[in-house]
Amino acid sequence: MSTVLAVADIRNGEHRSVNFEVFSAAAKLAGEMGLSVTAVFIGNGLESLTGAAGEYGIANVVVVEDPALDKFSADTFAAAIAEVAKAKGAAVVLMGATATARDVLPRAAMRLDTALAQDTIAMRADGAKVVFTRPMYAGKLLGEVSIKSMPAMATIRSKAFKAEHSPVGATVEKVAVSLPTPRVKIEELALENTGTLDVTEADIIVSGGRGLKGPENWGILEDLAKTLGAATGCSRPVSDEGWRPHDEHIGQTGKVVSPTLYIAVGISGAIQHIAGMSSSKFIVAVNKDEEAPIFKASDYGIVGDLFEVIPALNEEIKKIKGND
Amino acid sequence: MNIAVCIKQTPDTTTRVKVGPGGTGIDEAGINYIINPYDEFAIEEALQLTEKNGGEVTLLSMGPASIEKTIREGLAMGAHKAIRLNVDKTPDDPTVTAKALAETLKNGQYDLIFFGKQAVDDDHGQMASLVGELLDLPTVTVVLELHVDGGSATAKREVEGGLETIRFSLPAVVSAQRNLNEPRYRSLKGIMQAKKKTIEVVEPALAEAHLVVEKLTPPPAKGEGKIFRNGAQDAAEVVRLLREEAKVI
Numbered sequence: 001m002s003t004v005l006a007v008a009d010i011r012n013g014e015h016r017s018v019n020f021e022v023f024s025a026a027a028k029l030a031g032e033m034g035l036s037v038t039a040v041f042i043g044n045g046l047e048s049l050t051g052a053a054g055e056y057g058i059a060n061v062v063v064v065e066d067p068a069l070d071k072f073s074a075d076t077f078a079a080a081i082a083e084v085a086k087a088k089g090a091a092v093v094l095m096g097a098t099a100t101a102r103d104v105l106p107r108a109a110m111r112l113d114t115a116l117a118q119d120t121i122a123m124r125a126d127g128a129k130v131v132f133t134r135p136m137y138a139g140k141l142l143g144e145v146s147i148k149s150m151p152a153m154a155t156i157r158s159k160a161f162k163a164e165h166s167p168v169g170a171t172v173e174k175v176a177v178s179l180p181t182p183r184v185k186i187e188e189l190a191l192e193n194t195g196t197l198d199v200t201e202a203d204i205i206v207s208g209g210r211g212l213k214g215p216e217n218w219g220i221l222e223d224l225a226k227t228l229g230a231a232t233g234c235s236r237p238v239s240d241e242g243w244r245p246h247d248e249h250i251g252q253t254g255k256v257v258s259p260t261l262y263i264a265v266g267i268s269g270a271i272q273h274i275a276g277m278s279s280s281k282f283i284v285a286v287n288k289d290e291e292a293p294i295f296k297a298s299d300y301g302i303v304g305d306l307f308e309v310i311p312a313l314n315e316e317i318k319k320i321k322g323n324d
Numbered sequence: 325m326n327i328a329v330c331i332k333q334t335p336d337t338t339t340r341v342k343v344g345p346g347g348t349g350i351d352e353a354g355i356n357y358i359i360n361p362y363d364e365f366a367i368e369e370a371l372q373l374t375e376k377n378g379g380e381v382t383l384l385s386m387g388p389a390s391i392e393k394t395i396r397e398g399l400a401m402g403a404h405k406a407i408r409l410n411v412d413k414t415p416d417d418p419t420v421t422a423k424a425l426a427e428t429l430k431n432g433q434y435d436l437i438f439f440g441k442q443a444v445d446d447d448h449g450q451m452a453s454l455v456g457e458l459l460d461l462p463t464v465t466v467v468l469e470l471h472v473d474g475g476s477a478t479a480k481r482e483v484e485g486g487l488e489t490i491r492f493s494l495p496a497v498v499s500a501q502r503n504l505n506e507p508r509y510r511s512l513k514g515i516m517q518a519k520k521k522t523i524e525v526v527e528p529a530l531a532e533a534h535l536v537v538e539k540l541t542p543p544p545a546k547g548e549g550k551i552f553r554n555g556a557q558d559a560a561e562v563v564r565l566l567r568e569e570a571k572v573i
């Protein structure tokens with residue numbers, strides 16, 4: 001029986017949070033298509049991590065361990081994914097749309113002479129075919145795409161699918177593959193150890209715009225973010241001015257995010273910014289200008305001086321959190 | 325150095341795009357087209373490298389004759405010449421484009437092949453990886469910093485929460501992230517010179533498409549939002565609703 005492959009992205013010996021969403025999405029799709037579902041783990045020292053597949057409804061686990069996979073390389077990981085897809089006769093290959101997957105899966109797709117839909121936010125079976133929904137024009141439009149060749153490959157956007165706990169007993173199979181010599185050498189992976197959450201992985205984002213008037217005023221946003229366990233983001237003018245690091249820039253030419261809650265503070269809502277955050281599940285805007293376009297994209301809008309509103313919101317949230 | 329930069333014409337990011345007739349493409353009426361913003365970083369990097377090391381920058385782009393206006397914008401930045409892969413319409417499937425580009429690039433003896441990290445129209449973000457795989461070349465994507473030293477190079481690329489430093493030999497494929505450099509403005513002289521530069525037209529063989537766009541739709545419209553007009557005085561009520569109605573905190 002053909003299978004749906006769910007490829008885990010492991011970083012520093014830990015699951016990326018999107019993996020559980022991938023496992024659940026793969027199990028659900030396999031159910032709709034009447035196919036088996038298989039989780040794939042690539043690397044070394046993965047024993048303690050494979051159990052998560054069974055927790056999210058995947059009964060078959062394939063582990064590819066090889067000394068050559070000790071260090072990550074897009075070339076070797078792409079080859080490993082392609083080899084497993086061939087060996088298992090995969091009909092579909094899914095992986096979270098992490099920086100790793102966005103780089104690795106296109107290469108695997110080329111090795112398999114198939115195609116890849118990046119950054120999908122929904123999928124459904126249509127007979128033997130899978131139809132993937134993916135934002136295009138940074139979310140100004142949604143495209144439904146299908147892939148005629150096998151396997152159909154897709155990366156899935158973090159937070160777009162639900163991780164559903166559904167434990168099953170899983171069997172682990174070790175698969176050996178032949179791997180190419182990497183074409184590049186990773187000399188160093190320097191993670192900025194700021195303890196902050198990347199905006200693409202955050203459930204809640206507190207995002208600031210030019211209305212904050214300067215980098216020295218970011219403290220009120222950071223306080224609110226801390227209370228909410230949120231990441232901080234910003235609009236493009238803010239990162240262009242160097243008030244905030246550019247990896248916080250949310251918008252068409254920055255990061256495109258889909259958190260559960262997005263709080264836009266002092267952001268007027270240029271079309272490029274809206275494109276980067278409009279797929280958030282719930283949007284709150286705070287702006288002094290009632291005519292600001294951001295309010296049209298928002299579920300709740302507070303018209304007022306953000307320097308008063310944000311500390312007040314923070315205090316109120318602390319109160320209800322304190323009662324939890 | 326001999327450098328190729330693969331560019332794409334995209335709608336200006338300030339454009340409101342609408343679904344066109346047929347439902348699988350956009351309505352092209354009234355759209356202002358530009359060079360894909362990420363591609364400008366790629367062109368700038370290539371220009372700086374040839375200014376330092378000598379050599380030529382060749383732009384490659386796939387599309388109908390109408391994209392030559394956008395190609396000339398890149399020539400006006402200082403690229404030396406261009407190749408247009410003639411098709412009626414840019415393919416929806418990035419693998420079709422990648423295969424055609426790879427065939428053309430094979431003839432060029434390029435030390436470096438640049439791309440923008442993604443095109444802001446279909447947002448596939450995979451062209452550099454596809455072409456690198458087809459050409460069996462070292463490929464480094466989403467690059468924020470690049471140092472070329474003779475036959476080898478070091479790049480820093482963005483991953484979640486950090487930077488990877490990657491060393492590789494040339495020839496190689498690199499895709500540019502925003503902030504790799506500061507793309508130059510087109511000077512009047514550059515614009516005048518661009519008019520005389522050569523755009524060679526080649527007829528690519530097109531592979532069969534694997535990825536098909538079945539439908540484009542506008543995203544679901546948001547319902548009418550609730551607006552609170554009393555500033556900080558409404559904070560308690562908004563927080564209550566966020567918990568009890570929206571259930572998001």
